[in-house]
Amino acid sequence: MKKYLNLFFVLALMFSVANITRAEDNANFGEKRDEIRAEMKQKIENIREEAKQKMDALRAQIKNEKDAVKAKVKELRIAGREKALERFDKAVERMTNLKNKVNEKITELKAKGVDTAEAEAFVATAGAKLNEAKDKIAEMNTLLASSIEKLTLEQKTELRKLAQETQTLLVESHRALRDAVKSLKDAVKAKMENEGDDDGNE
Numbered sequence: 001m002k003k004y005l006n007l008f009f010v011l012a013l014m015f016s017v018a019n020i021t022r023a024e025d026n027a028n029f030g031e032k033r034d035e036i037r038a039e040m041k042q043k044i045e046n047i048r049e050e051a052k053q054k055m056d057a058l059r060a061q062i063k064n065e066k067d068a069v070k071a072k073v074k075e076l077r078i079a080g081r082e083k084a085l086e087r088f089d090k091a092v093e094r095m096t097n098l099k100n101k102v103n104e105k106i107t108e109l110k111a112k113g114v115d116t117a118e119a120e121a122f123v124a125t126a127g128a129k130l131n132e133a134k135d136k137i138a139e140m141n142t143l144l145a146s147s148i149e150k151l152t153l154e155q156k157t158e159l160r161k162l163a164q165e166t167q168t169l170l171v172e173s174h175r176a177l178r179d180a181v182k183s184l185k186d187a188v189k190a191k192m193e194n195e196g197d198d199d200g201n202e
Helices: 002-111 117-145 153-201
Strands: none
Touching: 002 117, 002 153, 117 153
């Protein structure tokens, strides 16, 4: 009986030691598990933070690209507007040069006794039309320079109207200058015929 009690005591002692060891192992495992979880959590947070930084960098890059594209669009818009105004400015310059040439011819022929009154009236009309065209171009310039943004429908309508009116004024100015040149030719021809008649009468 004593033998069995000793055996029972030894077995009980072994089981209790084993349970204590197992409890310690479980405690160690629990600590390790918590450490592993903390490490994994930290790794995930690091990965998320890195991904967030990369996404922010991409957003900034896309924004810069969008800004660059917007800037390019605005630059092209301004260039287009300047080109449109330049076209009208050149047309006015051509008409002004033509008017000046006609005026020089009028002065020259007037000195020779040619009747230039009709031609002068045509040149005055051309000059008035040119001045009106310049005013319209100035209005277009003001409208286009008011903003680098896209024009509103109302602004587009106003711009189209001004452009058509300017074009009409330039055409009318050119027509008046052509009429002035024709008038001068007719006046020179009439003077030559009169002089021929006078010579014949003598």
